[in-house]
Amino acid sequence: MELIQSFSVDHTKIVPGIFTSRVDRLGDYAVTTYDIRVKHPNREPVVDVAAMHTLEHIIATYLRNDEDWKDEVIYWGPMGCLTGFYLILKGNRKPQEIYDLVLRAFKSVDDATEVPGATAENCGTYLMHNLLMAKYYAGEFAEYLEQHAGDEKIFEYPKSERLVTDQGQQFFDS
DSSP: OOOOGGGSSOTTTOOSEEEEEEEEEETTEEEEEEEEEOSOTTTSOOOOHHHHHHHHHHHHHHHTTOTTTTTTEEEEEEOTTSSEEEEEEESOOOGGGGHHHHHHHHHHGGGOSSOTTOSTTTOTTTTOOOHHHHHHHHHHHHHHHHHTTTOGGGTSOOOOOOEEOTTOOEEOOO
């Protein structure tokens, strides 16, 4: 089987940031999947599962209520590796163009006094939330984004030369 695009990114070189993961055409318009990478993969502890779940609820609610962006949001959800989230938006914007939205969304977590939708009727695992830790991770990431706002490495996947043998085996340049 062919390796999917998100698995072909060299995770030993990626840093936290906002990256274009893929752009798909759906009829007459584009849909873009963004990699909102909160943690350094394989270098630091992942986001706690309960905090990740809480961040999913709070930020999804924020994004779907943002007056300027709510009609563009298709999906917000966690990565299985617990190092970040996927944001899917209508259109094809550069990561720098959604920087303010992502920053505001993570900063909004600090204002949360409860987790939206954290009831048995609204959530499949409503007891698995941690608002205090979600605030910690969100604050940490928002601060990181602000400190690195002018650094292109938080907006572009690391460049890797991939050598491919005649038999189709890939080698990374690291």
